[in-house]
Amino acid sequence: MSDVAELERVADQGRAPGRRRDDATRRAILRAAFDIIEADGYRAFTIEGVAARSGAGKTTIYRWWPSKEALAVDAFMSEIGECGQGQDTGSVIEDLKATVVRISENLEGKTGRVLAAILGGGQNDLETSIQFRDRFMIPRRELGRATLQRGIASGELRPDLDVDAALEALIAPIYMRLLMRLGPCDAAWAQRFADTVIRGLVAHKPS
Amino acid sequence: MSDVAELERVADQGRAPGRRRDDATRRAILRAAFDIIEADGYRAFTIEGVAARSGAGKTTIYRWWPSKEALAVDAFMSEIGECGQGQDTGSVIEDLKATVVRISENLEGKTGRVLAAILGGGQNDLETSIQFRDRFMIPRRELGRATLQRGIASGELRPDLDVDAALEALIAPIYMRLLMRLGPCDAAWAQRFADTVIRGLVAHKPS
Amino acid sequence: MSDVAELERVADQGRAPGRRRDDATRRAILRAAFDIIEADGYRAFTIEGVAARSGAGKTTIYRWWPSKEALAVDAFMSEIGECGQGQDTGSVIEDLKATVVRISENLEGKTGRVLAAILGGGQNDLETSIQFRDRFMIPRRELGRATLQRGIASGELRPDLDVDAALEALIAPIYMRLLMRLGPCDAAWAQRFADTVIRGLVAHKPS
Amino acid sequence: MSDVAELERVADQGRAPGRRRDDATRRAILRAAFDIIEADGYRAFTIEGVAARSGAGKTTIYRWWPSKEALAVDAFMSEIGECGQGQDTGSVIEDLKATVVRISENLEGKTGRVLAAILGGGQNDLETSIQFRDRFMIPRRELGRATLQRGIASGELRPDLDVDAALEALIAPIYMRLLMRLGPCDAAWAQRFADTVIRGLVAHKPS
């Protein structure tokens, strides 16, 4: 064996033999899963259905995803992509509002419907619920943490602010609204809502 | 036919003939449903299981509940009872905090687990989700509305407060925390969280 | 409860409640099973196929038959009916030949093909093999026993004849011929074969 | 190129280039196949199982055997070896009995169990059934043909004996007994059975 080949082998750290995973299949499965949830709801989301629509065998799905909930999370994640970055427009308050609006708008339409389905379906399966929380919700929620801290530092926000509580107050209602169909998550509502939380409920005596 | 029976019939104003619904069976079914969800999770909650545990026939369950989601909601509602009343201690702010704490504490333990299950399972079934929202969530949320309005009137709260947005900000995070297992819904957290929302995020210039 | 009703209940020996087995379904299943084996061979004989062709649910099949082999045996038995009776034409030797011919002819055509399939398939499943032997083969073989004994009594057959060995010698080659496709089981062959066994192989000195 | 190599090449008639079949692998596969059938029955005999036990890849098995039935036949044949020769002790009748006994004894134990499995399994696959018949059964059966003809010539056997029918009568019951588990194929039974067939069923008038 040549030195080069040996080096490669070592670099690959002894790559497993056998045929490699077919990425086209992987994508077809994720896409089919997303489409089914989106079109017909979580109840209609079955492994058999995904197999049929994607043209994959059931075995292949079970080989790569431990449960249909796990597949749902992956399908969702692969469709929405990265969560972007917080902004810095100079005004922390405006940045917070923009973040709330952005998240809300992101969940209107297909994405939101699928998210609600997963959120709910996840109750069947602890592990998935956790994955979803860690891979989707928390990263998104954390977007705001830096902004909040910047606001505290700059004096725009209360110095004694409980950042975690604030994050929950800003984000949870968006998901809840979606889940419980309490109304649309449009920009108008998001603006109003964010404003209410940021300003607080109490009245301030005129200085 | 005996006179007594005849009298009853007349009193019922021509009540339908045939055997009347057996209330013991009804209660056995609801209890079995609640217990199964509580003990083994929503996934293990099946009509067959409920029939077996309660000693009822499947037919009987289907006769009275249109779907298993509907049964779940009924089982939950019959277990938790009424939602109580808002209080009036003089301080609107203290009243709001007390309400948030009370709701949170209410959802710790069994009740919370079942609620989370239903909340999730409801995504399978629009009708149930709506029922649950209307029979459970909204009544509980509305508890606070009067308090908020009292606060506006008294000047403790901002005169321009968006009451709906405020209600959502105060309640949604409780459910979300439960659903996403973000942490315990204990009194300490509820206090901190309610305080954050009520006071708002912004700093106020010293007057 | 009236005495009459009580009497009936006792007579029924506490018959199980609930819907009774649907005999039309039972027959449809057996017929479908037979037809599939006959038309496409044992390999094509699947529970799913039988369910589909008969219009029954798989569950129903599994409720009543422990394995597909058991179903095959039942299907076969229900199609061929009773095995008839031995004859008595005066000549024991003619009676024996007639029996061999009759069994052979019986196994030509559909029935034989299905039988061969079951005989073979039965190797997968001990219990079925036993059932088939006891319900089909042995009864048929025993048809000849009385004839043989009659022959011994009348002096037509050897007084020291081993009846069991004789029965096997007369019957086994029929099945083997079928199973191994050694040639047709027609009347001509059966005649020749029966004659050979009955007369034996050895030469007899002219008396 | 050396003359010797050239000679070999010519002898091989232009043997194909490339790596040659690995005989150790071939033997490992046959052995694994036999062992699995023997240990766990035909039902447990799967290509995947053979591959796993033998350490071979499935591809390799499919490259050399067209079906699992073909593999089973090969495995069986390679395990039992040649079928030996008929004997000539002077008495044709004793020779025939000896042959029946020998075949019977040969099929007791492992070998018989595997044979029964193949016999049965072969019903799935016409080709295999034929191969098995031609490679195993017929050669063994033909062992007796010469003996029978010798007997006819010597006058020990009937001059008008139907040799084919006699062969079937002598051999088929052995296999049938094995297949249908009608009883052991031991020497005692074989003796009794062979004797019955050879002497025939009919009584002979004292000369």
Added chain:
DNA sequence: CGGTAAGCGAGACGGTACGTCAGGTCTTGGG
């Protein structure tokens, strides 16, 4: 010695059927 042609292991893939579970409907007999 270097190229080309197998053989070989591992293992992914699209399928078919398995045997089970639950869903929702029905039939039966009894209250």
Added chain:
DNA sequence: CCCAAGACCTGACGTACCGTCTCGCTTACCG
């Protein structure tokens, strides 16, 4: 008309093997 029991058809579950298909590697010949 209610009820328990339980048979029934349907559809999805998750698993086992099927037979095919890459892969990367190992022989072995042949120019």
